[in-house]
Each structure stands twice: as C-alpha cells, then as structure tokens.
Amino acid sequence: MSDTSTTHTDERAGNATVRKGRSKLALDRLITFGAVIVLFAVFSITAKNFFTMRSILSLALQTSTTTLMGIGVTFTIITAGIDLSIGSVIAFTGTVAVMAAIAGVPIWISMLVGLLAGVVCGLVNGLLITRMKLPPFIATLGMMMVVRGVALTITNANARPAPESFGVLGNDAIFRIGPQFPGISYPVLIMIAVAFIFHFILKRMRIGRYTYAVGSNEEAARLSGIKVGRVKIVAYIFSGLLAGLVGIILASRMVTSQPNSATGYELNAIAAAVIGGTSLMGGVGTVGGTVIGSFIIGILTVGLTMQGANYFMQQIVIGLVVIFAVYFDQLRSRK
Amino acid sequence: MPEVILQVEKVSKSFPGVKALDQVSFNLCKGEVHALVGENGAGKSTLMKILSGVHEADEGVIIYKGRPVRFQSSTQARDAGIGIIYQELNLIPHLSVAANIFIGREPLTRFGTLNEKKMNADAVAILARLNLRIDPTITLNRLPISKQQMVEIAKSLSFDSEVLIMDEPTSALTESEIDELFDVIHTLRDRGVAIIYISHRLEELKHIVDRISIFRDGRYVSTDPYAAISMEEIVSRMVGRKLENLFPPKRNVPTTEKILEVRNITRKGVLEDISFDLFKGEILGFAGLMGAGRSELARAIFGADPIDSGEVRIHGRRLSLLSPSDSIKAGIAYLSENRKLDGLAVKMQLAENVTMANVREVSRSFGVISRAQEMEACRKYVDDLNIRTPRLTQVVNNLSGGNQQKVVVAKWLFCDSKVLIFDEPTRGIDVGTKYAIYELIERLAREGVGIIMISSELSEILGMTDRVIVLHEGRLEATLITRNTTQEEILNYAAGLGASAIRESAIRTTHRTNERHGNE
Numbered sequence: 061m062s063d064t065s066t067t068h069t070d071e072r073a074g075n076a077t078v079r080k081g082r083s084k085l086a087l088d089r090l091i092t093f094g095a096v097i098v099l100f101a102v103f104s105i106t107a108k109n110f111f112t113m114r115s116i117l118s119l120a121l122q123t124s125t126t127t128l129m130g131i132g133v134t135f136t137i138i139t140a141g142i143d144l145s146i147g148s149v150i151a152f153t154g155t156v157a158v159m160a161a162i163a164g165v166p167i168w169i170s171m172l173v174g175l176l177a178g179v180v181c182g183l184v185n186g187l188l189i190t191r192m193k194l195p196p197f198i199a200t201l202g203m204m205m206v207v208r209g210v211a212l213t214i215t216n217a218n219a220r221p222a223p224e225s226f227g228v229l230g231n232d233a234i235f236r237i238g239p240q241f242p243g244i245s246y247p248v249l250i251m252i253a254v255a256f257i258f259h260f261i262l263k264r265m266r267i268g269r270y271t272y273a274v275g276s277n278e279e280a281a282r283l284s285g286i287k288v289g290r291v292k293i294v295a296y297i298f299s300g301l302l303a304g305l306v307g308i309i310l311a312s313r314m315v316t317s318q319p320n321s322a323t324g325y326e327l328n329a330i331a332a333a334v335i336g337g338t339s340l341m342g343g344v345g346t347v348g349g350t351v352i353g354s355f356i357i358g359i360l361t362v363g364l365t366m367q368g369a370n371y372f373m374q375q376i377v378i379g380l381v382v383i384f385a386v387y388f389d390q391l392r393s394r395k
Numbered sequence: 396m397p398e399v400i401l402q403v404e405k406v407s408k409s410f411p412g413v414k415a416l417d418q419v420s421f422n423l424c425k426g427e428v429h430a431l432v433g434e435n436g437a438g439k440s441t442l443m444k445i446l447s448g449v450h451e452a453d454e455g456v457i458i459y460k461g462r463p464v465r466f467q468s469s470t471q472a473r474d475a476g477i478g479i480i481y482q483e484l485n486l487i488p489h490l491s492v493a494a495n496i497f498i499g500r501e502p503l504t505r506f507g508t509l510n511e512k513k514m515n516a517d518a519v520a521i522l523a524r525l526n527l528r529i530d531p532t533i534t535l536n537r538l539p540i541s542k543q544q545m546v547e548i549a550k551s552l553s554f555d556s557e558v559l560i561m562d563e564p565t566s567a568l569t570e571s572e573i574d575e576l577f578d579v580i581h582t583l584r585d586r587g588v589a590i591i592y593i594s595h596r597l598e599e600l601k602h603i604v605d606r607i608s609i610f611r612d613g614r615y616v617s618t619d620p621y622a623a624i625s626m627e628e629i630v631s632r633m634v635g636r637k638l639e640n641l642f643p644p645k646r647n648v649p650t651t652e653k654i655l656e657v658r659n660i661t662r663k664g665v666l667e668d669i670s671f672d673l674f675k676g677e678i679l680g681f682a683g684l685m686g687a688g689r690s691e692l693a694r695a696i697f698g699a700d701p702i703d704s705g706e707v708r709i710h711g712r713r714l715s716l717l718s719p720s721d722s723i724k725a726g727i728a729y730l731s732e733n734r735k736l737d738g739l740a741v742k743m744q745l746a747e748n749v750t751m752a753n754v755r756e757v758s759r760s761f762g763v764i765s766r767a768q769e770m771e772a773c774r775k776y777v778d779d780l781n782i783r784t785p786r787l788t789q790v791v792n793n794l795s796g797g798n799q800q801k802v803v804v805a806k807w808l809f810c811d812s813k814v815l816i817f818d819e820p821t822r823g824i825d826v827g828t829k830y831a832i833y834e835l836i837e838r839l840a841r842e843g844v845g846i847i848m849i850s851s852e853l854s855e856i857l858g859m860t861d862r863v864i865v866l867h868e869g870r871l872e873a874t875l876i877t878r879n880t881t882q883e884e885i886l887n888y889a890a891g892l893g894a895s896a897i898r899e900s901a902i903r904t905t906h907r908t909n910e911r912h913g914n915e
Binding site for chain 1: 766
C-alpha cells in the first residue's frame with residue numbers, strides 16, 4: 061500500500077481546493093446573477109417606468125441581438141480565438157436577404173439565404189484560421205473589412221427598402237394583448253431558443269466538449285485524436301450563423317437593407333461574453349454567462365437612457381463594467 | 396567547522412487546509428552543496444519559497460549571516476544574496492544573453508541610452524566566472540536549454556549571490572549537459588557559494604552533494620554527510636517506510652505474437668530508416684541521449700508528426716499515419732513526456748479528460764454525451780488505478796503529479812489501447828508514486844498490452860524492460876535483450892560509439908567507481 065501520510069496531506073490540500081473551487085463556482089454564478097438583480101432593482105427605483113411590463117419586454121428585445129452575437133462569439137473565444145467580423149457579417153447577411161426578397165424570392169427562403177451567407181462567412185474565417193494558419197485576430201479582422209466592402213459594393217452603399225412582409229420577423233410578437241402587454245417579440249423567442257440549443261450543444265454534445273478541449277489544450281486535444289481544425293471551423297460557423305440570424309432580424313426590424321449598419325457590434329458581443337466569465341485565454345466560458353453578460357449591458361443601456369443619461373455616459377459606464385468585471389474575476393481566481 | 400551562512404529555526408507555514416511546514420529546522424554552510432530531498436508535498440518548495448522571499452513564514456526564525464531576516468519579496472532576498480533557479484527558467488527568449496542577465500538594471504550611457512558595450516563586456520566577465528564561453532549578443536532562444544540554464548545561473552551570480560537555490564536543475568538536461576552543470580556547481584562551491592540542491596533524481600546526487608537533508612510531510616527528518624548514508628536509507632526516510640525494491644518483480648511474459656510492426660520510418664533530418672517489432676505482453680525500452688529521436692519516433696508511429704516514408708502495421712493492418720485519430724482507433728496510445736503541455740486539458744474535469752480520446756463510447760445518437768455513462772466508465776478507472784480524487788468532476792489542475800499521470804493512463808485504457816507508448820512516464824514524480832506507475836506498466840504488459848517505454852533514466856530501462864532499442868542521432872544503433880546488457884553498453888550505443896568502444900568505456904567506469912568509493 062502506498063498510503064503514507066504524504067498522500068493524506070495531498071488529499072487535504074486537494075479537498076481544500078475542491079471546497080474552495082466548488083464554492084467559488086457557485087459564488088461566480090451568484091455574483092453575476094446577483095449583479096443583474098441589483099442593477100434591475102436600482103433602476104426600478106431610480107428610473108420612472110423602468111419596472112413595467114412594457115419596458116421589460118423592450119429590454120428583452122433590445123438585448124436579444126447582443127445575446128445572439130455573444131453566444132456565437134463565446135464559441136470562438138472558448139477555442140482561444142475571436143471573431144471580429146460579426147458586425148460586417150450582420151450588415152452583409154441582412155443585405156443579401158433583403159436583396160433576395162426584392163428579387164422576388166419568397167421571404168422565408170430569402171432569410172435562409174441570409175443565414176447561409178453567414179455560414180459561408182464563418183466557414184471562410186474557419187478555413188483562414190485552420191488551413192492558412194492565420195491568427196484568429198488577423199483572419200477575422202481581414203474578413204471584417206472584406207465582408208463590409210462586399211456589402212457596400214453590391215448595394216452601392218445604399219439602403220434599400222424590403223417588401224413589407226419581410227418586416228414580420230423583427231416587428232411582430234405573440235401573445236399581444238394591447239398597450240399594457242405588447243407581446244413577446246419573435247427575436248426574444250429566437251434568443252431563448254438559441255440560448256437553450258447552444259447551451260445544450262456546448263455542455264452535452266461531443267462538439268461542445270471538443271470546443272472546450274481545443275481551447276484548454278490544443279495539443280492534448282490533437283493527440284487525443286480530436287480533429288482540432290474541424291472543431292474550430294464549426295465554432296466560426298456557429299458565430300457566422302448567429303451573426304447571420306442577427307443580420308436578418310435587424311434588416312427585418314428596419315424593413316430595409318443597411319450595408320452601413322452594425323459597425324462595431326462584435327465588440328458588444330465580446331464584452332457580453334467577457335462580462336459573463338468567458339476567458340480570452342480559451343477553455344472557459346458558458347452560454348448562460350454570456351446571456352447574463354448581455355443583460356447586464358442591456359439593463360445598463362436602457363436604465364441609463366430612461367434616467368436621462370446620454371449615449372456618451374452609457375459608453376463610459378459599460379466600459380467601466382467590462383474593466384471591473386474582468387478585474388474582479390481575476391482577483392477571485394488568483395486567490 | 397565550516398561557517399554556517401544560513402540557519403532556519405522552527406519555521407512553520409500553513410496554507411488553507413494544509414500545514415505545509417511544521418517546525419522545520421535546517422542549516423547551510425558556506426561552500427557546500429546541500430541536497431534537499433523528499434516526496435512531493437514534503438515541504439521543500441515551500442521552504443525554498445520562504446527563503447527566497449516569495450512566502451513569509453508563519454512562525455520561526457531565519458538567521459542569515461548571523462542576523463535574523465524576514466524577506467518580504469524575492470527582490471529583497473536577491474539583493475541580500477539569496478538567489479533561486481527555478482525548474483522553469485525565468486528568462487526572455489527573444490532578448491540577447493547579456494540583456495537577460497542585466498534585465499531591469501541595464502547599464503546606461505551618459506545620454507540615457509542603453510550601454511550595450513558595457514553590458515556585453517560585463518556579461519562575458521560574469522560568464523567567465525563560471526568558466527563558460529557564451530556569446531553575450533546571441534539571442535537566448537538560439538541556445539540549448541542547458542546553456543540557457545547557465546545564463547540563468549550567471550544572472551543570479553551577477554547579484555553576488557552567496558546562497559543559490561536550485562530546484563530540479565537537471566530535469567530538462569541530457570547526460571552530457573548535466574556534467575557541464577555539475578562542473579559549474581563545483582566552480583561555484585569552490586568560490587564559497589552555498590548551494591541548496593533539490594532533486595528527484597537521487598542517482599545524480601553522488602556527483603556533487605556534501606550533505607543531505609530529508610523532509611517528509613512538511614517535517615524535517617534528518618541531515619547527514621552524504622558519504623555517511625546509503626541510498627536505501629535515504630529512500631526509506633523519504634517515504635517513511637522501507638521500500639524493498641525500486642522496481643516491481645517482472646512477471647510479464649512477452650509472447651511471440653507481433654502487435655506492432657514498424658518498417659523503414661524516415662523523417663528527413665530527424666529519423667532515418669527505423670524498423671522494429673513489438674510483441675504482445677512485451678515492454679520495449681527506447682534509450683538514447685536527448686535529441687536522439689526517441690520521442691520523435693514515438694510521435695511518428697502515433698501519427699502526431701508527418702513522416703517522409705515508411706509504414707506502421709498493427710496486427711498486420713497498415714496505419715495511415717496522417718493524424719493521431721486513426722492510430723487511436725487502431726489501438727495505439729501515446730502518453731507524452733510533458734503531461735501538462737500536451738497530455739491533459741488541465742482546466743477540464745477528471746472525467747472529461749478520461750473520456751477525451753473516446754467520447755464516442757459514452758455518447759448516444761447525434762453526438763449527445765451521456766453524463767451517467769461517462770461517470771460510470773470513469774469510476775471504474777479511478778478505482779482500478781487508485782487515482783486519489785475527491786470527486787470525478789475534480790478539475791485536473793488540482794490533482795497531484797502522480798494522479799495526473801494516472802488520469803492520462805486512464806484516458807488511454809478507456810480507448811482499449813493495444814499499444815501504449817510511455818514517454819518519460821516518471822519524470823517529476825516522487826519515489827513512492829514512481830513505484831505505483833512501474834507496477835501499473837508491468838501489470839498492463841501482463842494483461843497483454845504491448846508497451847514502449849521511453850526513458851532517460853537507464854536504471855528504469857534496465858529495471859523494467861524486456862528489450863531495449865538504442866537510438867543515436869535518429870538512427871537505430873542496437874536492439875538489445877535487457878537482461879544480457881549493461882548500462883555501459885547502452886550508453887556506448889547511445890553515444891554512437893558502437894560495440895568497439897565498450898572496452899575503453901569499461902576503464903572509464905572503473906575510474907568513476909573508484910572516485911565514488913573515495914567519497915564514501
């Protein structure tokens with residue numbers, strides 16, 4: 061028996077870290093979720109009309125796009141990558157979908173075409189990163205410019221109105237009862253569905269497991285027979301697909317194609333993921349965290365607006381939240 | 396009586412949940428090499444961190460050069476003359492040797508720009524004190540690891556260190572590089588520097604150590620002149636019980652059934668036309684110096700690195716060798732030398748690591764993982780391999796080195812591997828756990844797995860294997876039957892000297908043995 065008191069010491073040390081680890085995890089969830097509640101409470105008290113069904117539903121609607129983008133970028137960040145092309149892909153896919161609809165393609169097919177365009181952008185990102193071995197930052201930075209350029213070129217930089225029925229997805233809702241309860245908008249339903257589906261993929265499916273493995277230790281993953289390249293490509297395709305979804309939703313909401321829109325949106329998505337505990341070093345992150353992160357940004361934006369703070373003020377506050385969220389996260393993990 | 400330069404009296408240190416050091420006393424004399432040994436968790440590292448100012452002691456006194464000291468930072472300790480060389484080097488790979496030595500205190504010209512000239516000249520002078528000739532302008536990462544380590548030592552010396560702590564300095568060095576390091580250590584000792592030498596490789600202590608102190612479970616056990624204590628005694632004090640043998644009895648019987656056939660593997664500049672067979676139930680050793688191509692050969696067989704020509708067959712079926720996934724499916728497993736770097740995903744859970752190479756096995760349709768099946772499978776290996784963990788969902792980073800190694804083994808057993816390649820399986824693992832790993836390897840062979848064991852420790856090769864393949868500069872020099880060979884024969888083939896040099900080396904060995912006896 062190799063059981064000496066040494067192993068006991070090890071075990072004691074191990075147990076101590078475990079207890080700490082477990083409570084830390086619970087604490088993390090509690091703190092981030094608590095932050096949402098506190099923010100919500102603060103604005104409910106300070107801002108008139110914040111705590112009404114109407115504004116809550118509008119908050120959910122506003123947050124849905126950040127959440128969708130955030131979930132996509134979370135996948136790429138967990139693989140220790142990044143996707144900077146999201147904003148451009150949103151503009152491009154919206155434009156493509158609207159142009160298809162204008163050309164007479166049935167609305168739902170034109171929307172599928174938009175999604176497909178997003179998938180293609182993600183695939184190209186993935187191939188640049190895995191085949192040409194470019195750093196994700198560079199590959200997606202390049203794609204950010206290229207895709208934006210294509211969107212501007214094919215439209216001559218003009219916004220075009222879409223057929224009226226194109227606007228249903230972004231503007232309609234279910235359970236609409238009247239001014240008191242304007243219903244749950246489709247984008248919010250889509251957000252909820254996407255969050256559950258991608259949470260399931262990340263936590264319960266092989267591809268999710270591989271995503272973590274690649275980000276945690278790429279070489280170990282490769283030597284375990286995981287096809288690292290494929291896993292990364294899938295992550296970028298997810299990001300492209302969800303950016304495409306946001307592109308369609310936004311185009312539908314405005315019932316126009318706007319090739320100049322969504323500039324810099326990827327940064328909001330990254331902020332949401334990071335506030336939600338995703339590590340840019342890879343291997344760490346959850347869909348739930350990113351959803352919470354998006355809502356923290358959303359509540360701040362809506363709440364500050366209703367308090368009369370201008371856009372510049374909001375930017376300052378959200379920037380500080382990003383900085384301190386990560387700072388406190390590091391403080392806790394260092395202990 | 397030599398002058399005592401550093402004295403530790405009844406020092407204790409606790410971390411949440413563990414008492415890392417308990418009333419430890421210890422002293423160090425000027426001009427001595429003092430070995431500090433003990434299993435992982437014995438408290439060596441904690442004591443060193445206290446001496447070098449990284450941690451502060453909870454209680455106890457440290458007397459340095461006659462005065463009690465209490466270092467609050469490693470800078471303070473360094474300025475007082477206590478330097479530490481960590482296992483992982485703390486140098487900047489893209490800067491020159493001189494820039495590394497003088498980082499943070501670069502000599503300046505009158506105009507406030509860097510005085511490269513003076514820096515290079517000073518660096519040469521410091522390196523000369525170690526009898527080293529290294530170009531100070533060369534970029535650090537162009538030097539071999541051993542030379543980089545010398546630079547680290549030189550850097551430490553440039554602070555006029557009187558006490559130098561070396562933590563596992565030989566773990567990344569080859570045999571000949573170790574000799575160079577020992578020369579440097581002798582030079583330092585002769586200049587009056589006191590050296591604390593921490594190592595898991597007890598074998599090497601005999602070349603340099605004057606006194607040896609043993610720690611166990613955070614407590615001080617004993618200090619003796621090295622010549623007055625036997626190896627068996629050291630080991631039994633370290634583990635707190637008698638360790639009868641270093642290796643388990645060999646009960647595995649190699650069969651005549653070929654599992655693995657390797658033919659004409661060539662990778663330009665790395666491997667040259669290598670062929671061999673592995674039999675069911677056999678333990679085959681790969682011996683050779685660092686850079687001989689042992690790991691490269693293993694990685695080629697596993698499909699981890701591309702090859703230019705050659706083929707590998709397992710049970711007669713040819714492997715594609717394009718990526719590890721085909722080799723894994725065919726039943727080959729490679730347990731890499733560096734667990735943390737390319738064996739484990741340390742941020743992930745134990746269970747997730749165990750199933751990593753074969754998640755398919757615990758998946759339902761559409762790639763959905765069954766957590767229940769996964770836990771059940773892991774439970775079996777945790778029990779079977781005696782992995783000490785509080786939970787199956789424990790994050791691997793929080794496990795000890797030996798247990799991490801077992802997790803890697805579990806990962807490959809879960810793939811139902813028929814050929815297991817162990818690359819330096821006991822590196823950085825303490826004596827007690829080593830034995831458990833040896834037992835495991837031997838048991839696997841007995842159960843019919845074919846095993847390839849790469850090791851730099853010849854005692855391990857001799858104690859564990861049935862046959863040895865000796866590599867030299869990417870070529871297969873010899874295939875030897877272990878029980879008919881000797882350490883000298885293996886070393887000669889490893890050095891590329893072939894059979895002709897055996898006689899000559901026998902003379903050298905006698906010489907060395909005499910020297911050793913002289914010490915004792």
